[in-house]
Amino acid sequence: MSQDHGKSVKNDDQYEALREQGASKEKAARIANADNPGQKGGQSDPYEDWTYEQLYDKAQEIGIEERSKMDKAELKRALRSH
Structure with a gap:
């Protein structure tokens, strides 16, 4: 149990x-x-319609490191794998 x-x-x-x-x-x-x-x-994944700023803010909210060095595609991959 x-x-x-x-x-x-x-x-x-x-x-x-x-x-x-x-x-x-x-x-x-x-x-x-x-x-x-x-x-x-x-x-499709909802991240497809997000702006870079929205993706960055979400990455910051959940604590993804080195997000400032990432482009939009990298942010989407990082958020999906988190």
């Missing part, structure tokens, strides 16, 4: 499984809290 992670994690079993697979706490929580984590629906 998995632990109860309180209100910070919606799906405790999924969180535990992701942690056992090596996912970071942040990534496991983000996926376990998603409404439909596996559903892409053929839609």
Whole structure:
């Protein structure tokens, strides 16, 4: 039986499984809290429509290092892999 992670994690079993697979706490929580984590629906990534400034601000918000040296494509890749 998995632990109860309180209100910070919606799906405790999924969180535990992701942690056992090596996912970071942040990534496991983000996926376990998603409404439909596996559903892409053929839609393009929302970053495609973002401006450089929006991408940079989001990278700053989540703490991506060396973002000031990145161009728009690099920022999108860094945000997707975070």
